[in-house]
Amino acid sequence: MRVVIAEDNVLLSTGLELLLHRAGFEIAAIAGDAAAFLTAVRDHRPDVTIVDVRLPPSFRDEGIRAALQARRESPGLPVLVLSQYVEQQYAAELLSTAVGGVGYLLKDRVSRVDEFIDALRRVAGGGTAMDPEVIAQLVQRVGDPIAALTPREREVLALMAQGHDNDTIAGRLVITDNAVHKHIGNIFAKLGLAVSDSGHRRVLAVLTYLSAVG
Template sequence: MRVVIAEDNVLLSTGLELLLNRVGVQIAAIADDAAGFLSAVREHRPDATIVDVRLPPTFRDEGIRAALQARREHPGLPVLVLSQYVERQYAAELLATSGGGVGYLLKDRVSRVDEFVDALRRVAAGGTAMDPEVIAQLVQHAGDPISALTPREREVLALMAQGHDNTAIADQLVVTDNAVQKHIGNIFAKLGLAVTDSGHRRVLAVLAYLNAASRTGGR
């Protein structure tokens, strides 16, 4: 796996490089700002990227904006975002991009090496990796909204959480696209996701699934 990193903290970027090299991950480039990151992605076409939310010069949202730009230029580019704090808006915006292969972890998760490497590999494979703290702040449903779903609806939602689009879900479950659309409509209704939330309903449904999985210890 070849990775491009966007991180302005030299100690953290060096630590990431050493950590990932030990597990067989090749670092194609390390950038310390958004422009350098985008240039590195264009040049190296990595298998995955690791991006700090806040980069120079303002240390606001340069990193996440660069990640979103990179995914527009290279649809489906796997992006694992690292942040010191939970940035709810940016986490939801990243998850709202199509194609799967997205993750959002707090930086202290890096010290848990096995979890961090597993999250990176999952994102590189097109799945989703969300920090439990991010999930806790994004999902506000009371109780367990997943319990109302049928077994088939749970299967569809699990595949959504892995980053699959409707066509891929239909192929895996050996059903029609229309059947998948019907299941997703039922999922939205049972999770109480109104039509006015159409831009983020898929994101919120996946977050509800991940939240339930984190409580039960599932994947």
């Protein structure tokens, strides 16, 4: 699987390179700024991209803008955005470009290699990987409707919103697939959402719900 990385910090980009290489990814290019990243995406047509939010020259939100721009130029391009902090606003902007895999994770998560690689593969496959902190921000904001959920349902909701499929949720919570299915049915009923199929659409429905209600 071929990856293009937009990361100006050499320490971090070499770390990522090492980690991805060991996990069997092929690093097509490492770009130091937004323009180089966009060119690299055009040249290499990667399977997935990893973008740091802060890039030269101003070290503000160039990464987010570059990611959105790249997805406009190549619809469906999977993008995983990494940041030192997460902001629900950025997640909403990334999710607004509905087609293709989207991820938004704290850089801290990279150190949990297996989970990070899993998230990257999910994004590459058109899925979603949302940082638990983003979900926490969204859930905190929604308040009342979420309070109607049982603690277990809230756990399922958080994992679902992060982009995990039923199998993973079942594995993480040490419950059966069937139980996960039932919890999800309850969550959708309590939040008044139409039950959609598993996968990306479901995550989007939940995230849209979380960012729209308030």
